[in-house]
Amino acid sequence: MTKKIVMQVESEYGEILQQTVAVIKQARVNVARQLNVGENAAYWEIGKMLHERKLDSKHGNSVVRRNMKNIMYDIVTPLKKCYGA
Template sequence: MKAAIDKIAYNQILDQAITQIREARIWIAQQINRSSNTIYWNLGKWLFEKKLEEAHGSSIVKQLSIDLRNEFPDMGLSPRNLWNMKRFYQRYHQADTKLQQSVAVLPWRHNLLLLQKVKEDVEVAFYKINTPTLQNILTHTAFACHRSTNPLLCRFSMAMS
């Protein structure tokens, strides 16, 4: 005997399923980002602790990159990215724990943008909370929205750009 289901009940089931799948995907992406960023953090820490600088440690970092890429060719372990990992560690190793946890779940490309474009931890926290996409980080940075006394005006300016 088949049970009949009305359109409203069906839509509720569908909406719940979609919501759960989306939430799970976000959670999975954050876990992947957190794991990747932990690896990047540790690599950056090791470079920092060995006091390697781009001018004097470049041959060591180049060789490290070659060896790591031979073992893990799909991880983006170029010399440039290894130096970025060091900068990532330098930037946040003395930061507030909440800020460290915030950047830990961001995609690596967002962290790189924040390293390039944003100088203060307060700004990083603002962009982490208020900008879900890479494009928004660039736009917000251009408008210095973290300093705006009128967030509506800032959003309007961004919308008009």
């Protein structure tokens, strides 16, 4: 009789574990989607701002190129070091 109870408890535990893992995985997917949405909005805003400034400026593409070099140095390079990329 105790074997039957233990088997039932183990079976229930396995089900609870599967549900828990599924919730965590779904939460990770949701976070990744929201991060992607926010990142895309930021890139869109930056592109819009640079485009408008380029039109108003007599410097043209040089401003965009310089900006991109600074972004690579100031933002991307530290991220690569942080994440080992």
